Amino acid sequence: MANKRIDDATGVETVGHEWDGIEELNNPLPRWWLWTFYATIVFAVAYCVVYPAIPGLHKASAGTFGWSSRGALAHEMKEADAARAGIRAEIAATPVEQLAGNEKLLRASIEGGRAAFKVNCVQCHGAGAAGAKGYPNLNDDDWLWGGDIATIHQTLVHGIRQPGDDATRMSQMPAFGRDGILTAAQVQDVVSHVRVISGQEKPSGSSQRGAAIFAANCAVCHGAGGEGGRTVGAPRLNDAIWLYGGDRATLTETVTNARYGVMPAWGSRLDPVTVKMLAAYVHSLGGGEKARAPAAAPAPAASAAAK
Amino acid sequence: MNLAHDPKLTRADHSEDIGLYEKRKGVFPRGSDGAFRRLKWAIMAFCLVVYWGTPWLRWNRGPYAPDQAVLVDLAHRRFYMFQIEIWPHEFYFVAGLLIMAGIGLFLVTSAVGRAWCGYACPQTVWTDLFQHVDRLIDGDRNAQIRLQNAPWTPAKIARRTFKWGVYLAISFLTGGAWIFYFADAPTLQRAFWTGTAAPVAYATTAVLTFTTFWLGGFMREQVCIYMCPWPRIQTAMLDEKSLTVTYKDWRGEPRGSVKAAAKRVEQGLDPLGDCIDCRQCIAVCPTGIDIREGPQVGCITCALCIDACDKAMADVGRPRGLIDYFTLDDAEKVARGEAPTPVLRTIFRPRTLVYFGIWAGIGMAMLFLLASRTRLDLSVAKDRNPEYVMLSKGEVRNGFTVKLRNMEDRPRPVALAIAGLPGGAIYTDEMDASLARQALSVEVPADTTRRMRVYAIVPEGARPTEFLFQVKALDKEGGQDSVRTTFTTAEGNGQ
Numbered sequence: 001m002a003n004k005r006i007d008d009a010t011g012v013e014t015v016g017h018e019w020d021g022i023e024e025l026n027n028p029l030p031r032w033w034l035w036t037f038y039a040t041i042v043f044a045v046a047y048c049v050v051y052p053a054i055p056g057l058h059k060a061s062a063g064t065f066g067w068s069s070r071g072a073l074a075h076e077m078k079e080a081d082a083a084r085a086g087i088r089a090e091i092a093a094t095p096v097e098q099l100a101g102n103e104k105l106l107r108a109s110i111e112g113g114r115a116a117f118k119v120n121c122v123q124c125h126g127a128g129a130a131g132a133k134g135y136p137n138l139n140d141d142d143w144l145w146g147g148d149i150a151t152i153h154q155t156l157v158h159g160i161r162q163p164g165d166d167a168t169r170m171s172q173m174p175a176f177g178r179d180g181i182l183t184a185a186q187v188q189d190v191v192s193h194v195r196v197i198s199g200q201e202k203p204s205g206s207s208q209r210g211a212a213i214f215a216a217n218c219a220v221c222h223g224a225g226g227e228g229g230r231t232v233g234a235p236r237l238n239d240a241i242w243l244y245g246g247d248r249a250t251l252t253e254t255v256t257n258a259r260y261g262v263m264p265a266w267g268s269r270l271d272p273v274t275v276k277m278l279a280a281y282v283h284s285l286g287g288g289e290k291a292r293a294p295a296a297a298p299a300p301a302a303s304a305a306a307k
Numbered sequence: 308m309n310l311a312h313d314p315k316l317t318r319a320d321h322s323e324d325i326g327l328y329e330k331r332k333g334v335f336p337r338g339s340d341g342a343f344r345r346l347k348w349a350i351m352a353f354c355l356v357v358y359w360g361t362p363w364l365r366w367n368r369g370p371y372a373p374d375q376a377v378l379v380d381l382a383h384r385r386f387y388m389f390q391i392e393i394w395p396h397e398f399y400f401v402a403g404l405l406i407m408a409g410i411g412l413f414l415v416t417s418a419v420g421r422a423w424c425g426y427a428c429p430q431t432v433w434t435d436l437f438q439h440v441d442r443l444i445d446g447d448r449n450a451q452i453r454l455q456n457a458p459w460t461p462a463k464i465a466r467r468t469f470k471w472g473v474y475l476a477i478s479f480l481t482g483g484a485w486i487f488y489f490a491d492a493p494t495l496q497r498a499f500w501t502g503t504a505a506p507v508a509y510a511t512t513a514v515l516t517f518t519t520f521w522l523g524g525f526m527r528e529q530v531c532i533y534m535c536p537w538p539r540i541q542t543a544m545l546d547e548k549s550l551t552v553t554y555k556d557w558r559g560e561p562r563g564s565v566k567a568a569a570k571r572v573e574q575g576l577d578p579l580g581d582c583i584d585c586r587q588c589i590a591v592c593p594t595g596i597d598i599r600e601g602p603q604v605g606c607i608t609c610a611l612c613i614d615a616c617d618k619a620m621a622d623v624g625r626p627r628g629l630i631d632y633f634t635l636d637d638a639e640k641v642a643r644g645e646a647p648t649p650v651l652r653t654i655f656r657p658r659t660l661v662y663f664g665i666w667a668g669i670g671m672a673m674l675f676l677l678a679s680r681t682r683l684d685l686s687v688a689k690d691r692n693p694e695y696v697m698l699s700k701g702e703v704r705n706g707f708t709v710k711l712r713n714m715e716d717r718p719r720p721v722a723l724a725i726a727g728l729p730g731g732a733i734y735t736d737e738m739d740a741s742l743a744r745q746a747l748s749v750e751v752p753a754d755t756t757r758r759m760r761v762y763a764i765v766p767e768g769a770r771p772t773e774f775l776f777q778v779k780a781l782d783k784e785g786g787q788d789s790v791r792t793t794f795t796t797a798e799g800n801g802q
Contacts, residue, residue, distance in 0.1 A: 028326050028327060028328055028329035029327065029328050029329065030328070030329055030331065030529060030533055031328045031329060031330045031331065032331065032526070032529065033328075033533070034328045126692070126693075127692050128690070128691075128692030128693040129693070130692065130693035130696070137693070137696065137697075139693055139696040139704075139706075140696050140697060140698050140699065140704075141698050141699055141740075142698075142699045199701075236699065239699035239700065239701075240697055240698070240699060240700065240701040240767075241697060241698070241699050284736065286696065286704065286706060286736065286762060287696075
């Protein structure tokens with residue numbers, strides 16, 4: 001402190017420190033600043049009392065407000081649930097096929113279904129509901145059991161081939177090759193026929209033999225022309241969409257060993273409102289079909305017009 | 308320039324009595340009159356009228372938009388300013404205004420010093436207002452000092468209570484006026500008094516009432532000297548050619564009373580300077596500084612000391628302008644006996660002209676953008692998952708989220724069409740796929756972004772390709788927009 005001196009420019013004494021020619025003036029702090037400083041100390045002490053702050057061996061002090069981050073989350077979740085309670089009650093009271101008649105309920109259901117889908121359905125059907133081998137693409141216009149909203153809802157509630165659910169969608173394709181119903185050559189002929197009616201091959205001797213076998217063994221479920229049968233969930237075979245694959249090897253595998261796809265019954269796993277929301281969401285993906293019985297149709301705001 | 312090096316101007320050595328903390332020295336400025344005081348009155352009146360009056364101006368925008376001339380509609384994400392309406396994505400206009408305000412501050416500061424601090428800053432305007440209240444209730448400077456030093460008698464308590472009540476009323480009007488910029492003013496006013504306004508309106512009013520009361524009524528010049536960053540920044544922007552309030556020490560020193568000056572002349576000594584040491588410049592200063600100590604951070608250049616000094620000079624028959632707007636350059640020149648630079652050449656020097664050029668350039672660019680901006684926008688987001696959907700007849704469908712943004716204050720019929728997609732057609736999720744067309748006519752509500760799910764569908768054999776979504780207004784004003792996007796198929800996707 002030997003270098004204290006009076007600064008020429010300001011007439012103020014320096015504190016006596018010097019760093020490369022930079023010195024500090026000994027100006028007093030304004031007193032309001034001191035009071036502000038004391039106020040922050042008081043605030044800090046009060047904060048430590050009312051909020052969890054002081055660490056202990058196992059847990060921190062609870063604070064007199066009883067605040068915790070888990071509690072805050074629970075509170076916010078409760079608030080969000082309360083905010084949704086009204087519309088959930090409305091959805092619960094509305095039959096699923098009438099959701100389309102109520103724009104507000106429909107939009108809420110689709111958004112709720114989008115969220116529930118991400119949790120429960122994407123594991124098999126994919127994040128965009130585009131499916132995978134053995135798991136149907138829900139965006140397209142091809143449905144195994146039907147694509148109107150009530151049918152989708154029924155599928156969701158009871159599942160497909162769900163053991164223990166009496167109302168589940170049930171059917172069983174015979175394993176034509178494995179069980180010896182058809183010989184390996186007959187299987188190949190049927191495969192040829194299926195590839196012809198789906199436009200992948202030109203008719204051949206094999207396919208003509210296959211047509212007869214198809215009429216005798218397959219048409220009962222898949223239809224005479226391969227147009228499928230929704231009452232038993234028999235896929236349409238004369239289109240471009242394949243659940244397992246339309247190439248010869250996959251079709252041979254399918255006809256030989258059959259398929260047995262299973263979907264869980266969501267009616268016993270999720271609450272009824274969420275299942276309705278999922279039905280609305282899946283129906284909204286672009287392939288949804290109109291209800292068989294004409295319901296109140298939504299008035300489209302965007303009208304189509306020829307150019 | 309080394310006014311401060313003059314030993315007579317430096318403060319006394321107070322190293323013995325420096326405490327760690329210093330109590331605020333009260334500032335009790337004397338009421339004054341003069342050219343600059345009247346300019347300050349006018350600017351203060353203008354600022355207060357603009358602040359309190361603007362939210363109550365009406366502006367007809369038709370049935371689909373609010374009729375408040377200036378409205379920051381946070382709830383609906385719109386900013387209205389007379390005929391201009393800004394959407395959130397046009398926030399660069401606001402950013403441009405802020406940049407212009409910054410450059411404008413450079414311009415003003417380099418030309419006329421801390422004019423913002425001295426005349427237009429809210430802290431200055433409200434401090435000035437509160438100081439007038441002081442003079443109205445407590446009397447002028449000397450009466451205020453007497454009352455400050457008087458013991459707390461019931462009379463003083465009553466007077467202080469009344470004055471702080473007036474402070475509080477002004478503060479409440481100030482804090483309360485702010486909220487009207489963010490909602491329809493007449494509606495909000497009714498809601499405010501009936502207790503049905505949003506909690507945030509009451510909270511904002513309370514916070515701003517408190518800050519006005521505290522900062523304007525009690526902190527005053529301490530805000531400028533200790534808290535505000537502007538004085539530091541502006542000090543850095545000043546140069547030796549900027550006009551600032553200057554005490555002409557070469558003319559004023561050595562100072563002394565008229566009597567003392569006459570005595571020295573009698574004694575045959577060197578005559579004294581023009582400063583008669585009447586301390587009027589200190590008495591009127593709203594920050595309580597002595598301008599004769601030279602340029603300092605406490606000087607907000609309100610120029611009230613110029614008025615006071617001019618009056619004193621007139622009283623003793625000496626020329627005005629002992630304290631005056633002057634540049635540091637000129638101060639040195641005149642002290643050497645040279646003529647000062649003409650004031651217009653000082654103001655219109657390259658530095659200020661460059662600032663003005665930048666400032667005006669940004670303003671012109673914004674005006675151009677404002678005049679040429681489109682009021683109909685299209686944005687298209689292609690579905691990423693799934694990228695495409697194969698349909699049963701072999702057609703391929705792509706999904707898009709299309710947003711049609713109608714920024715006009717009326718509903719508009721538009722045509723949404725595609726171009727460059729062979730065999731393609733579009734339909735929305737509210738239509739049947741069999742109605743797919745190359746163009747759809749859509750009604751976009753006023754002042755709204757309409758979000759639509761649009762499917763583009765191409766018959767069997769589709770190949771991946773780029774194509775255009777186009778939107779065209781079908782009303783007489785017209786306007787169009789287009790967006791290039793892609794159509795994806797299995798081809799090129801490894802399937």
